[in-house]
Every structure is written in C-alpha cells, then in structure tokens.
C-alpha cells in the first residue's frame with residue numbers, strides 16, 4: 296500500500312501532517328512531528344513580531360471536538376525562519392511555513408524575506424484566522440483577498456498556498472475560485488480552517504468555556520467534518536491544476552479516506568493531534584492503509600477525487 300504524495304515538485308513519504316496551530320508553535324514540537332509518521336510539517340501561523348495571544352482559558356476540548364480562541368500566539372516570523380534555515384530538507388518531508396500577518400504589508404514583508412532566503416520551505420498564507428479581535432477574516436472579504444493575492448505574487452516568486460476559512464454557499468465557492476484561479480503560482484489551498492465564532496456552553500457552570508470574545512471561538516473536530524469535506528470537494532472541482540489539502544475532522548483512517556475521496560492531495564490533522572500527540576499519524580496512516588487494502592486500492596491516486604454522486 297503506497298501512501299506517498301507527489302506535489303509541489305517533490306514526493307513526500309505519506310499523506311498526513313499537522314494542521315497549522317497544533318503541535319507546531321515551538322521548535323521541539325515541530326521536531327516531534329518531524330520525528331513521527333507525519334509526512335510533512337507546518338509551523339504555527341507567524342506574525343512579524345512575537346505575540347502572547349489571547350487570555351486563557353482559550354482552548355477547550357468537547358465530546359465532539361474543540362473550540363479555540365488562541366489569538367495568534369507565536370514566536371514571531373524570525374523564529375520560524377530560523378527553524379526553516381536549520382530544517383533537514385533531506386528528510387523528504389516538506390516544511391511549510393504558515394504566515395498570518397496582521398496587515399497585508401506584514402504578509403508581504405514575510406514573503407519577501409522568505410524569498411530572499413531561497414529555502415525549500417513553502418509558505419501557506421493564512422487568510423482565515425478567526426480569533427484576532429478587531430481583525431475580520433481576510434478570506435471572507437473577496438475584494439481584499441483579490442488585492443492580497445496580487446501583492447503576494449509580487450512579493451514572492453515561488454509556489455505558495457493559502458489556508459481558507461470554510462464557505463457555506465455555492466456563490467461564495469464560485470467567487471473565491473474565480474479569484475484563486477487568477478494566480479498560477481498559488482499551487483494549493485488548504486480547506487478548512489476552524490468554523491469561526493462558535494459558542495460552547497457548560498450547563499453546570501452556566502458559563503462559556505473560553506475567556507476571549509465572551510466565549511466565541513473556532514470549532515474543530517467532529518463538528519466540522521461535513522463542512523470540510525464540502526469545501527475540499529467544491530474547490531477540487533473549481534480549481535483545475537491546483538491542489539487541495541484537506542483539513543477538518545480527521546481522527547482516523549476513515550476521515551482521511553473521505554477527504555482524499557473528495558479530492559484532497561494531502562490531509563492535515565488538528566484537534567485529534569492536539570489530544571493524541573504525534574503518535575496519531577502512524578495510527579491514522581495504518582487505518583487508512585487497512586481501509587485501502589480492504590477496498591483494493593494500492594495508492595491514493597486510485598481513488599483521489601472519485602467521490603461518487605447519485
């Protein structure tokens with residue numbers, strides 16, 4: 296059973312890696328993911344300068360997944376750029392750097408500085424952080440997204456990707472696809488980020504469960520799987536020549552299989568990784584391989600994007 300994935304001009308040994316934000320803020324976390332069965336590594340979304348993020352409690356696990364309003368806590372761009380300078384690219388596991396500048400200028404500054412380094416690290420620009428108070432999600436502003444992508448193309452001459460928020464309307468899928476298809480070096484989209492601004496209530500305390508934004512936070516886990524699959528399948532159809540990375544609700548080989556069936560080139564794991572740790576990657580990979588064996592598939596190409604309609 297071959298779980299390898301060939302994209303971005305390279306072949307990675309498997310199809311699973313971490314979702315940005317989970318097990319990736321510190322260098323030792325990134326090293327733990329690299330040392331695991333994960334096939335790639337992505338860093339926590341970086342701002343130009345380090346950030347503490349929102350007040351705690353800012354993350355809560357629930358029976359159906361998670362809610363978070365971390366507020367972009369990160370070590371700052373230079374920390375992750377330094378990690379990228381020291382990264383073992385010979386491992387065959389690509390390194391992605393998530394960038395989430397607080398302004399278009401900051402995103403372009405980080406892209407320009409990354410370009411200057413000439414490192415193999417691939418940027419995934421985050422258009423969808425839902426938890427910085429006062430900062431609306433770029434991915435929900437189509438005009439601002441169009442302007443940003445033009446600026447990214449000017450700032451960075453290599454291949455890059457974007458992390459998209461979930462969309463919930465065919466008109467929005469179409470509008471975003473029209474914008475994204477203008478950019479040939481935009482090689483992939485990662486669908487989806489958390490479903491923003493959910494509210495989890497604890498009926499014993501009769502209170503919300505996280506402190507920031509009076510309890511509003513991004514949802515992950517089981518809550519988001521159908522929305523994630525819909526976004527993967529719609530953008531897989533609408534973005535010919537681009538790759539879609541599936542993210543959302545993956546906790547076993549089953550959900551990984553669903554994402555690939557929907558068109559995902561590779562699959563990220565967030566909430567499940569947060570709680571299980573990097574051992575999740577070998578478990579999920581084994582489960583996926585088992586599922587493929589039972590179904591008679593020897594590679595991901597044999598079923599990627601083959602979701603049947605009725």
Ligand SMILES: O=C(O)c1[nH]c(=O)[nH]c(=O)c1I
Nearest residue numbers: 364365366367424426489513
């Ligand atoms: O609150 C966060 O740090 C955060 N949380 C998310 O759920 N998605 C994001 O892109 C980010 I930047």
